[in-house]
Amino acid sequence: MAIDGLIILDGSGRPIIQSGYTAYPPAYPLLHIDTLNNALAQVSRESDVDPVLYVGPGIGESLAGSACCHIEVGGGLRMIASISGDEDPLVAFAFLQAFLEILQDYFGAVSTATLRDNFDVVYQLLEETLDSSGHPLTTSPNALRDIVLPPSLLSKLLASVSPSAPTSSSGRNTGGSFGGNGTGAAFASPIPWRKAGVRHNHNEILFDVVEEMRGIVGRNGVTLVSNVWGKIESNAKLSGTPDLLLTFTNPNVLTDCAFHPCVRLQRWTRDKALSFVPPDGRFVLAEYQHTSPSAVVSHLPVPLALKTNIDIGEFGGTVHLTLSSRLSTKELDNVEVELYLGDDASGAQCTTSSAGTGVGSVGGAEGSWSFDSRKKALRWEIPSMRTSGSWVLRGSWTSKSKTPRPAHAVHIRFDIPAYNFSSLKVDQLRLSGENYKMYKGVRGRSLGSIEWRW
C-alpha cells in the first residue's frame, strides 16, 4: 500500500485538485474530505486538528480503515494525502511537503487563483510526481522542469506561436522541434538533481543563512531550553556543471546536519567542507542545529527579556508586560507578543508605551496592540526594538467565564536581520569544473520563537 491519492482543498473545504483515485470507489476521496472538514469544524484553532485523521472503513470492499494526512499550505488551502495499509505517514508528509515545494517553485505563491490559472501544469506535475499506484516518482524541481514546462509568459507565447506560424508546412516542423528541444532533454542529465546544459548570462550563487531560535523560558525568567535550527538556503544561477567547495571558518558550531542530496557526505565527515554540484535555482543546501558550546550551560541566551504581571480575576483580568532587548548591537525587528486569553475571552483594552528609547523615537515606536477575536488572543506588535530602553503594555481583558483560563505562557516572535545566533562564517567558496567568474553572496537572518511562561 502506498499513498492512495492527493487532494488540494480551497479555503472553504472544497476540492480544487484531486488525483486519480482510480483504484478506489468515487466516495473514497469524498470520505477523506468530509473527515477533515468535520474535524476542522470542531476546533477553534485550526492547528489543533490532529494531522493524521483516522478514516473508518465503510465504503467498498476493503474492511480496513485508512488515514487522512493533511497539512496547511497557506492562503487557507489544505493538502490531503490519503494512505491505507501500514504505510508510514511520514512518507505521506514528506511527499506533501515536496509537492508543495514544487508548486512554490513553479508558481511562486500557492493560492486558489494560481492553481486555477495553471491547473494543466498542476495535473502534469501530479502525474509526474505520483505514480498511479501511489509511489512518489521524481520530486527534484530540476528534473521536473525538463518534463513539465513552467508557465512563464515567454514559454506560453512560444508554445502557442510555433504551431500556428504562418507557413503551415514549416510551422508544423518548428512546433515539433520546439517541443523536442523542450523535453527531448528530459532525464538526459547524468546528475539527477541538475539539468544539463544550463546557461546564465550572469553567474551568481547566493546563500541565505536563516536561523530560528526556539526556546522556553520558565516563570522565574530562567531559560529552560533554547535551540537554534538553521538552514542554508541557496539560489544558484551558474552555467554548466559547476563543482563547488564551501568551507566555513567555524564549522564546529554546526551539529546534527542534514544535507541536500547533492552534498558529498563523505567529504563533510572527513573535513567539514561542503563539496557539491548545485541544482539550478533555489534549494536548501543544508539544515543544522546549533547548541550551546559550553557543557555547563545547556542553552543559548535568549536575546530579550520580559517581565510579566498578569492577574486573573472574575470575568477577566489585567495584563502588564515589560519588554526589553538584551542584544547590544542589533535591533530586533517585527517583535510580536501574543497571549492566548482563553475561549471565553470577549475583548481587551490596553495602552502601550516605551521608555528610555532615546530622543528620536518615531511615532508608533512603542508598538500597537490588537485583540484577535477569532484566535482569542491579545497581540502586541513592535516594528523595531532598539538595544536600549523598555516597552510596556498595560491593560485588561474581559471574559464571559467567571474563571477565565488564559494560556500560562506568552509567545514572542521576532526577526534579527543580518545576524546569526551561531555566528557561522563562510570562509571560501571555490569553483572547479568551469572557468568563469561568479558573484558569491552570503546573508544572515535570524528568527526567534520564544515561549515565556508566567
Added chain:
Amino acid sequence: MEALNLITFTQNASRLGMRIQESFSEHTRDLSITRGAGSLFDMPDDKLKNIGRQLDSSSDREKLDAMKKLIALVSKGRNVSNYFPQVVKNVASQNLEIRKLVYIYLLRYAEHEPDLALLSINTFQKDLTDSSPLIRAMALRVLSGIKVPMIGSIVVLAIKKCAADISPYVRKAAALAIPKCFQLDPNHQPALIEIISALLRDRSPLSIGSAIIAFEAVCPTRLDLLHRQYRRLCRILVDVDEWGQVDLLNLLMRYARTMLPKPIVPPNSEGSDEELDPDLQLLLSSSDPLFQSKNPAVVLAVARVVYYAGPPSYLPKITGPLLRILGTSQAVERVVLGYLFAITSVHPHLLSSHYLRLLVRTDDAPQVKQDKIRLLINILTLDNYQAVLREFVEYAEDVNDQVVADAINAIGQCARLIPACTHQCLSALMSMLKSKHDIIVSNAVQVLKFLVQNQLLSGTLAPASTSQSPLTIISQLARRIDDIRHPQAKACVLWLVGQYSPTQEGGTVIEGIADWGPDLLRKAAKTFNQEDSLVKLQILTLAAKLFLLCPTDRTLGLLSRYVFSLGRYDTNYDIRDRTRTLTVLLAGISPAINGDDGAEDQGGVVLRREQVMKVLFDGKAGILDDGPRSGDNNALIGSLSLITGKDMHGDTILPEWLELGIEPSLRDSEDDVTPTPAPVQAISSSRIVKSSNATPVVLTPTGNSAPVRDARESFRDLDKFYADDSDKSEEFDSSSAEQDSDAGEEDDDSKEDEESDEERDNDADENEEDGEDVDEEHERQGRHEIQT
C-alpha cells in the same frame, strides 16, 4: 521589368502584412487565453459543445485549447469520458504539448474505457519507440493502465522492451508498470520476475527504487533473488533517490533479518564483544550517512534498520536524527513522537537525557502535548524527575481539558515510578485542590485517591509530616467536598471517606469513626437528589459503612435510614438495586434499616457484623492504575497502526531472525571477488578465519591481491572517487584560484557597470529581462560578498 518587380514586391509586401496581422491576432488571442485561464476553469456549460469540434479541428492550437478545457473539467470532478474517442485520435499528434495532455487524459480514463483504448493500441506500441523518453514512458504507462487481460502478453513484451531502454526514466516506468501487469493477470509472474531481476541488476541507481516497488508487489518472498545484489544495493544506497531509499532500506532490513545471522550479543557486555556478520555491518555502515537526509521518511527508514536489524550498541545512534526531524513540521513532529513513544516503551534510557527537547509548548496541538507527556513519563529517571515533575505541574494549567487530565495523571505516575518524589507529588496535588478550575480539582482528587490508596495498601506510610499522611489528605478532601463538582471526583472522595473512616484513636464524637465521616454523610444526604447516579451509589455505600461501624449511634442510624429510603425510591434501577443489596446485607445488624420494621421475615442467610464488615471493607486492595498503555507493542515503528492506534490491516510483518543465516558465499558476485568485504575491523579474529573458509572462491592469488583490492575499493564508492578527484584538482588550481577570485571581484563590479550602461540602451521589448536584473539586484541587497 521594373514594374513587374514592383508588382511582385507589393504583392509580397501585402502578403507579409497579412501574415504579420494574422500572427498578431493569434498572439493576442492566445494571450487572452493564458491570462484568462481562471475563466476557463469556470467556463459556462454552453462552451463545452465546442470541445468536440475543437478536438476534430486541424489546428493544433484549437486542439490544445480543447485539451486544456477537458483537463479543467477533470479537475472540477466532471466525468468527461464521453470525449474519449475524439481524444484518443490525437495521441499521434505532432505537437508534444498536446500529446502530453492527451496522455494525462488517457491515464485517467483508459481504465474506464478499455475497449476504446484498445483501438489505439497500435499508436501506443508505436510510441514505445518514440525518440522522446517522456513519450516512451507515457505510452507504457497508458498501455499498462488498460485493464484488459487479453493484452497482457503485449504489455509484458512492452515492459521487457522498456526495461532495457537506455533512459533510466523509461526503465523506471517499466518497473512501475510491472505491478499493474501482475494485477491484471498473475499468470505472467515468471516473465515479470525475470524482468525484475534484470532491473535489480541495473547499474544506474535511478531506477532501483521502482524496481524495489515492483519486487515488493510481485514476489515479496523471493528474497533469494537479492543474494548476489545485496552488497551492491548496500553500496549504492546513498545514490538512490530519496523515495527509493525508503523502499530499499525497508527491503534490505527484511533481507538482513531473513538471511543474515543474528548479531550475537554476550549477555553481560557493553557492546564491545558483539559479533556482527560483515554483511550486516555493511548494511549498517552504508545506511548510516542517510541519517543526514533532509527527508524525514528516509531518516525514519534508517532508524528502522538500526532498530530492528542492528545490535544494541548501535541503538543510541537513532536518537539524534529522530530528535532532529521533530523540528521539521508540526505534522512530522506528531508522527515521530508516536514512534518515539513506542521506542522508549522498550528502551527508556535512549531519551532520558534529552528530556529538554520534549518539553510541551503552549502552542503545540493538543495531540502533540499529550504525546509529549506520555513520552516524558516513559523516560523518567532518578536524574531528571525533579525537572519533569515541575513541568507536569506547569502543564496542569493548560487550556485543554484532556491535557490537564493527562498532566495530573502523569504526576501520579511520577509518584508511582519514583517513590522518592511521592511527597512532592502529594503537595503539588493538594495545592491543586485550591484551584478555581473544576477540571483541575476533579483530576487531582482522582489521582490523590490512587496515591492514598496505594500508600495505605503498601504500608509504606511516609513517616514524614502529618500534613502528608494519607488520613490527613482524606480529611482535607472531605472538608473540600463542596468545591468538588465533578461527579467522578465526588464519588471518589465519598468512597475514600467511607473506606478509611474506621479509626482506633479515641476522642471522636462517635466511637470508632473519624469525625469527618458522619459529617460528610450529613452533607451528602442533603443534596442526594441533585447528585449524579455515580455519586448516589457512593453515598449509599458510605451510609452502609458508617452504620456498620457504629450501629448503636441513633443519629447515624436515622441518617442512614433516610439515605436508604431515598435510594429505594430513586428513578434509577441501579440505585434501587444497590439500596436493596445493602439493606438486606445490614439486616442482621439492625432489621430496622429496611425501613419497614422487619415485619416480614425474609428468611435466607443473615450475616453477622464481622461478616458484613468483611464484605464491605475487605478486598478493596490492588487497584493500581494501569500505567502506560502497553497494548500495541506489536505495531512496528514506522507503521500507520502505531499512529492511529487502530489495526490498519497492513501486511508488513517483521520477519524473525535466522540464528545462523544462509551461506555468505551466495552473496558473492562478480562485483566483489575479494573474499571478505572491507569492514572487518569489528570482528574477532576467529570470525575472520571462519568467513574466509566459507568463501573459498578466491580468484586472485593472495600474493598480489592486496594492491588489487585497494584499487577496487577506491573505485567502489562513487563519492570517494569524486572526492579524491576533486582533491587533486583543488590542489592543482588552488593557488591560481585564489588569485583569480581576487581579480574576480573587481571584474564583477566593472561588469555590472557595463551592464547598466547596456540596459539604458536596451529596447523596450527587452523590458522583461531588465526586470530580472532589477530582481537580482534586489536579491543581492543585504548580502555581503564572500571574501576569498
